[in-house]
Amino acid sequence: MKKIWIAGVSAVLVSGFVMAGPLKGHPNLKRAHNKIKEALGSLVAAQKANEYDLGGHAAKAEALLIEAEKEINQAAVVSNSHK
Numbered sequence: 001m002k003k004i005w006i007a008g009v010s011a012v013l014v015s016g017f018v019m020a021g022p023l024k025g026h027p028n029l030k031r032a033h034n035k036i037k038e039a040l041g042s043l044v045a046a047q048k049a050n051e052y053d054l055g056g057h058a059a060k061a062e063a064l065l066i067e068a069e070k071e072i073n074q075a076a077v078v079s080n081s082h083k
Contacts, residue, residue, distance in 0.1 A: 022073055022077045022080055023072075023073065026076050026079065029072050029075060029076050033069060033073070036065050036069045036072070039065055040062065040065050040066075043058055043061060043062055043065070044062075
């Protein structure tokens with residue numbers, strides 16, 4: 001279980017660094033992106049605090065947040081391509 005959330009958090013951090021460029025000039029998308037990162041941090045804290053399996057729900061929520069982050073970045077890329 002720990003390996004799953006460590007891998008997920010690592011993916012988010014890497015995607016955050018790689019995709020930071022497209023968000024420049026998009027304050028609303030950047031704000032949403034930051035809220036997702038905050039939510040992921042809270043989710044990881046919840047997983048750490050609960051030393052038992054959360055029924056797979058925390059892992060699913062994490063995957064959905066990561067997907068949302070990717071979609072926000074793609075929205076910025078599309079917007080940038082129309083400038």
